Amino acid sequence: MHPHHFATKAIHAGQQPDPVTGAIITPIYQTSTFVQSSPGVFKGEYDYSRAANPTRTAFQDNIAALEGGRHGLAYASGVAATGAVVHLLSAGDHIVVCDDVYGGTNRLFNRVFKQLGLEISMVDMTNERAYRDAFRDNTKLVWIETPTNPTLKVIDLEMACGIAREKGATSAVDNTFATPYLQNPLALGAHIVCHSTTKYIGGHSDAIGGVLITDDDELHTRLKFLQLSEGAVPGIFECFLLLRSTKTLHVRMDRHCANAEKVAHHLEAHPAIERVIYPGLESHPQHALATRQMKAGGGMVTVFLKDGLAAAKRMLERVQIFALAESLGGVESLIEHPAIMTHASVPPEQRAQLGISDALVRLSVGIEDADDLIADLDEALR
Ligand code: P1T
Numbered sequence: 001m002h003p004h005h006f007a008t009k010a011i012h013a014g015q016q017p018d019p020v021t022g023a024i025i026t027p028i029y030q031t032s033t034f035v036q037s038s039p040g041v042f043k044g045e046y047d048y049s050r051a052a053n054p055t056r057t058a059f060q061d062n063i064a065a066l067e068g069g070r071h072g073l074a075y076a077s078g079v080a081a082t083g084a085v086v087h088l089l090s091a092g093d094h095i096v097v098c099d100d101v102y103g104g105t106n107r108l109f110n111r112v113f114k115q116l117g118l119e120i121s122m123v124d125m126t127n128e129r130a131y132r133d134a135f136r137d138n139t140k141l142v143w144i145e146t147p148t149n150p151t152l153k154v155i156d157l158e159m160a161c162g163i164a165r166e167k168g169a170t171s172a173v174d175n176t177f178a179t180p181y182l183q184n185p186l187a188l189g190a191h192i193v194c195h196s197t198t199k200y201i202g203g204h205s206d207a208i209g210g211v212l213i214t215d216d217d218e219l220h221t222r223l224k225f226l227q228l229s230e231g232a233v234p235g236i237f238e239c240f241l242l243l244r245s246t247k248t249l250h251v252r253m254d255r256h257c258a259n260a261e262k263v264a265h266h267l268e269a270h271p272a273i274e275r276v277i278y279p280g281l282e283s284h285p286q287h288a289l290a291t292r293q294m295k296a297g298g299g300m301v302t303v304f305l306k307d308g309l310a311a312a313k314r315m316l317e318r319v320q321i322f323a324l325a326e327s328l329g330g331v332e333s334l335i336e337h338p339a340i341m342t343h344a345s346v347p348p349e350q351r352a353q354l355g356i357s358d359a360l361v362r363l364s365v366g367i368e369d370a371d372d373l374i375a376d377l378d379e380a381l382r
Contacts, residue, residue, distance in 0.1 A: 006066065006181060011247045014061030026058040028240045049236065051228050059239040060211070062246050063201065066180040067193050069213040071220035073227050074239060078176065078196025079104050080232035081210030083112075085141070085172045085192055087226050088219075091117030093140040096169070098125050098155065100148035100354050102196075103343035105174070109143070111345075122350075125155040126286060128163075135167045144190075145174040147290075150338040150362040151355055152177075152277045152302050154286035157293060161189030170219070176200070176329070181253045182295045186215050192223075199329030200299070203245045203252050207238045252331065252367055256299030259373060260365040264301045266374050272311065272381045274304040274359065300328060301363040309358035312337055316361065318380035321372060328364035333373055335363050 015026050031053075034046045045052045056074055064072030075081040082105055089095070097109050099122040109120045123134040125144060142164040146155040157173060164171035172192040173185035179200045185193050195201055197209035214220050227233065234242075257280070264278035276283070279290035280297025290297065305311040315335075316324050322335040326342050336342060338356050346356065365373065 007250050009062075009065045010249055013065035014058045015243070026055055026240070026243060028236055029054045030236050050231050050233055053236055053239070055236050055243070056234065056239045059243045059246075062243060063180070063195075063197075063211050064213050066246065066249070067175070067186055067213040068180075068184050069186050069193065069215045071214050071217075071224075073212045073220070073223055074197070074234050074242075075210040075212070075227070076232045076234050077208045078102075078174075078194070078198055078210035079108055081194050081196075081212050082108055082143075082174070084212060084223060084226050084230065084232065085143075085170075085194065086113050086118070087230065088170070088222055089118060089140050092119075092138060094119040094121065094136045094138045095141045095143060096131070096134045096139055097122050097143040098145045098148060099123055099350075100151050100153055100356075101143070101145045101174070102149045102176075103338070103345045105143075105145070106343075106350075107345040124153075125160055126153050128156075128159060131160065132163060135163075135169070139167060139169045142169050142171045143174070144171060144185075145177075146183075146293075147177045147279055147298060147300065149177060150300075150302050150343065150360065152279060152284070152300060154279050154284070154290045154293065156286075156289055157183075157185050157188035157190065161185070161191075164191075165189060177298055177300055178294055179249060179253055179298075181250050182257075182298060183293060186213070188293070191216055191219060197242055198327065200253065200256070201245060201249065201329075202242055203249065203330060204241075205327065205330035205332065207234075207241045209234045209238050209242060253296075253299070255367040256329075256365060257296035259367065259370045260299045260301050260363075261297055262370045263363065263365050263373060263377065264297070267301070267303055267377065270378075270381065272306055274306045277302040299365050301365055303361050303363070304357065304359045305361060306359075312359055312361050315377075315380045319376055320379070321368060321376040322363065322380075328362075330364070331367045333364060333366035333368060335361060338362050 060072035161171040173190040193213040268276045322333045
């Protein structure tokens, strides 16, 4: 039986004291294989660590509980988890993908899977009509990201997953920006939830990983078969780090959200800033939906500088506390330029259409002191 509230599950779900020693923390079972007493006779599910490893099982069970799903599967990276979902499909199948996604996700769909004979349509999922119209007879999968990376559009999950079900397609939601603490797509109708655990779930910028969660037994069986067959599993030490990190996810997220909200409000009034996008701001186009769908606005803030690329570069070179780096979701604040960095692989005309301009700067607001972060930004913008 799992305790019911998030904070209790974060600390306890999937874990019990080590049966041999009583160790309160799940050990790092740094082993590739497990001894059998007779051919095919082994303890639990453990015969070989690509198939299953106790440290990984504990993390998978923990994150599944946090998303309110029964099954979790961990991967070597977020893009490996994304790829695993697409491997459920066959050549000739059609996928509807949210138009604004992480640059690496865009690259995976359009430059890897398209070549393997999958049809890909990218659509603005904040436009229900356009989304509905994107479905074809052979649509098998819908790939949703919300809030989106980097323009922070908020997609109505009940609407998007509901239409996918109506059309007989599987819906997968990349919940990386929101985390299971702020939003639970399975409860809103999604079949599969995906995370890059490299971000908030890991939370300390020290491990690359991904995870899939589902409540559907059949989907889980097929995904587990693919996890075993393709082998894109995380290292055992990474699983230990993730299990350690989820224990503080709720505490970190509360601070990320509080800090990001302060930063967003401050920048909205700043003379060097043209526009701020943050789901928690009233000026956000889907603010009402964000308030309904998410517990808080999250830790990501996107801004447009009045003076374009030159001003953006100057700001990025001058920050002292914010670090100029790709990635997000760590305790330390990061800042980056998507057009040159994380979304460089998105074709320029598509970037222009999405509004990922040279004036756009993305902030991952960390859990340092908010006043220090604001002073750092003010100094860089002076
Ligand atoms: O980097 P990896 O763990 O493989 O995760 C890929 C990924 C998937 N989904 C979302 C929403 C992401 O943001 C990412 C990775 N993003 C960055 C590295 C970035 O700086 O945006």
